[in-house]
């Protein structure tokens with residue numbers, strides 16, 4: 001496999017277009033899984049959350065890992081390239097092999113699972129293909145301010161995301177499916193603390209890679225889970241009369 005000129009900008013533009021489609025579809029109405037499902041747990045047409053998240057997220061880990069393994073001769077230099085590819089795989093290792101096995105979420109709709117899996121194949125290919133076959137970085141990229149500041153943002157975002165996922169999980173006892181008011185960590189300031197962390201993480205990755213595919217993915221993430229954080233916030237305000245009034249939807253103190 002080689003780097004085909006034009007393929008990366010074309011796939012990145014399509015990802016940007018999908019982000020806008022996502023925004024137009026889900027700005028007013030949230031995507032129908034989790035607390036925004038209209039009806040509670042009809043078992044048909046759904047897969048247990050553990051299975052669903054594992055299946056859906058697996059391609060985001062597997063596709064770049066396969067591309068890396070298939071590359072001949074193996075690409076080991078420069079160090080910046082290796083590290084950036086590892087960051088992407090590291091996040092999806094967590095999301096595929098750790099997150100699903102602890103989730104206490106409701107069964108996930110098969111239809112969304114299908115589209116989610118297609119999306120993860122597409123994005124895993126785009127990010128992996130670019131980093132493994134196309135990206136060119138100078139040997140001292142690891143000391144570049146874009147790499148170091150992006151890496152810091154990525155780690156900060158990932159920390160917030162994992163911690164917030166943990167706080168959400170602890171709200172339920174095993175077998176429970178009810179919703180409670182999230183407390184602690186960044187939930188003190190925003191309803192979508194896990195989403196805020198994920199968005200910071202992917203913008204950090206985009207800065208560290210300084211690449212079109214990564215900026216397109218960060219934009220997609222913003223358009224996908226930004227509106228969802230807003231819908232979560234409205235849901236909490238409607239459901240809990242004692243919901244903290246000073247809490248914002250997504251960005252602490254701002255929105």
Ligand code: NDX
Pocket residue numbers: 018019021022025031033034035049057103104105106112115116117119120161165168169171172177178179180181182194195198220221224225228
């Ligand atoms: N999966 C990313 N679009 C998505 C699945 C849906 O990783 O066709 C994008 C991802 C996909 C989406 C994916 C892509 C676009 C799709 C969309 C479906 C339609 C859409 C395919 C792939 C589409 C077009 C047309 C453009 C092609 O019961 P429960 O499940 O609600 O329980 C929840 C629990 N919880 C609570 N428990 C007690 N009390 C409370 N108050 C609670 N509040 C929540 O916590 C869950 O078990 C858990 C987390 O829930 P929630 O709702 O906060 O997060 P969730 O949305 O489930 O995301 C989980 C994590 C989170 O860390 C988030 O940052 C990350 O995954 N994520 C999620 C979505 C996308 C994404 C990251 C990204 O874009 N980077």
